[in-house]
Amino acid sequence: MRRLKKLRDYIIEKMIFISGIAAIIFVILIFFFLVKEGGSFFGEYNIKDFIFGHFWYPASDSPRFGILPLIAGSLVIVVGATILAVPLGIMAALYISEVAPKGLKDLLKAGVEMLAAIPSVVVGFVGMVTLVPVIKTVFGIPTGLTALSGCIMLAFMAMPTIVSISEDAINAVPWNYKEGALALGATKWQIMYRIILPAATPGIIASVMLGIGRVIGETMAVMMVTGNAAVIPSGFLESVRTMTATIAAEMGETVRGSSHYRSLFAIGAVLFVITFIINFIADTYLHKNKE
Amino acid sequence: MVDKITVHNLKCWFGKVQSVKNLSLAVKENEILGIIGPSNSGKTTFLRSLNRLNELNPNYRQQGEILIDGKNIAHGNPEMLRKRMGMVFALPLSLPMTVLENVIYGPKRHGIKSKKELEELAERCLRAASLWDEVKDRLKESALKLSGGQQQRLCLARTLAVEPDIILFDEPCSGLDPISTAKVEETMIELKKKYTLVLVTNNVKQASRVSDRTAFFLMGELIEVAITEKLFLSPEDKRTEAYITGRFG
């Protein structure tokens, strides 16, 4: 009986350990399978031409696999969405955590949580039917499917991340900081931008990084509102195609094992590496904030 | 009487802080050994080294020998050790379940399945902890609804239910009012017929009321151990005298 119990405990604790390291296993597996399916692509196609090539013609008779337009597309979306989302997000976080009265605070927080919960395909759909026509008429352009529409939609999708993590960082600022300044006769607003904001900066940076990570990885919404033209854009009112949208839109049409198919896995590997770096930086800043 | 617990040259560290310094002490069978001393004198660390509970802290290190019935506890299995060495904590830590479930929690985990057996065991233990009459109609209520003193006796009953032969008390009355304290003390004296008791207390008077022998700890060292009466009436060490007469601590 006792030995049976010991054996059971032993087996369960081994299972717990294996589950514990499962996260590591899966990260390695993901990278392995991206490389397995996409790695051989670089045997036949120069990696420099892949990353810096200006033309993405994967299906033509003499295919070109330059992902620079796709990188540029992702970049335009990231830059635009960040410019919109970061100031708004930080200000909202400040308001929610420091200014809003209790009842309103709960309401606003629930609103932010709801925003995070809306599926990206629904966000994309709403963007298509509301924002896209507005942009078309306001700017008098033939189609509203532009980088700008993508930026606005994705700014909203990055917002919950930025607001909630910034808010945590702001809440983590120790009370004695604030009380000391209040005792010196500073107004609440002065305390907020002179003391709280600087003290919460590492956490806010982390929130911005995670928000950027979310924007880069976002697929459906961006695919539905940006028009998907694989050319290097010269402004926000042009159609763009991101790396994620390319994979999602083209994988269905490829033949398994073809160059095109493998090139999409190669794009996946590039995305994986980019998001890995971004998350690593964000995590470092998060830990800084805790200390 | 024979020595139930023997401790040789015990040294305990938490990280770089040494909280017990070269301590040797014996506890006799069926006695109540009181341990008094100011806070941070190493009393609780000493107590928790006996049932190897200190080992939960990853920074903990220990040297020296602890023997129970002549056997070194470091060689055995900590679960078997803890089963025969009950512990009552400073605050009444009822688990958030019913009164009955609290008492039979240990035996159930140790493999007793029969409901009848468990209920009989619970009654026996609650009686031994002088709690039966107060809770016999409330066995299905949440243990957290009992008063602090009742909860502390419930914890004692829970400890008795795994049938230990030694019970460690870690300042068991620090959160209790005088009446509850008196009840717990009465119970302890009753228990020593069957068990060996080690009582760590901040309350010098409590030690004088219940313990057969009393040890005085200071800064991780054993200053003096003697028959309680002797320790209180004619202590050998000036520091002991200073402490029990209330000049420090």
Add this chain to the structure above:
Amino acid sequence: MNAKKSQKIAFAVLLATTLVVVLPVLIIIIVIIKEGIPAINWQFLTTMPSNGMRSGGIFPAILGTIYLVLLSVIIALPVGVMAAIYLNEYAQDNLLTRIIKLSIVNLAGVPSVVYGLFGLGLFVIFLKFGVCLLSGALTLAIMELPVIITTSKEALSSVPLSFREVSLSLGVSKWQTIRYVVLPHALPGIMTGTILSIARIAGETAPILFTAAAFYIPRLPGSLLDQIMVLPYHLFIISTQIPNMPSKLTYGTALVLLMLVLTMNLTAIVIRTYFRKNKKW
């Protein structure tokens, strides 16, 4: 006086920006409800699509989503909870633990479409499951893991250390202590986290694009190896790929999906609030 005035202005600006952030949620929900409600009826919810999806219902997509989400959580929950137990109860502060934590952060950040590629590479092709319910559920399960692990770990660490000490002091083994004292009290937190992760997964499209989803299947899913229709992908298809789609049906589909997801979120929030209020220690 001047400082007070600037504070007033600043707070007004902050309030305005907060509204800019939160109001669109309301707009999205109102628009979808207003345009989608007319499409909702018993027939829409319980029949197959017909006429190239331009009429009929969305029953297979609803069913597919439910199957997919349930299967993925059945797979992810045990692994996630055990991983959280490992991190909170067993792991020491060493290099391995740090790598595990970094991996979890990284898993949470991998773009959803990359999960899709991974699922295609591992489950569909390498393990030869093909494009099917099982491949999609496995892919989504891995995606759910970081949320389940993080929230479960939080729930476990909120159980007081003293409960563990009491149980251990009675000679109960470490695993039994976790099983009978720690886990029951962490359960509400674990449930909340799990439901939140399900809600997130139910709306995902990109990971199932190449692993599970079918454009149109004329029958209901019958086995783990069947392709399935799912709500988010169905919404994507009918809103972008089908010309002359009656907008009523598109809005209706969006409404069903939105309600499914929001209901799950609301449930999680209710559970969380209820247990926070009734916490017994």
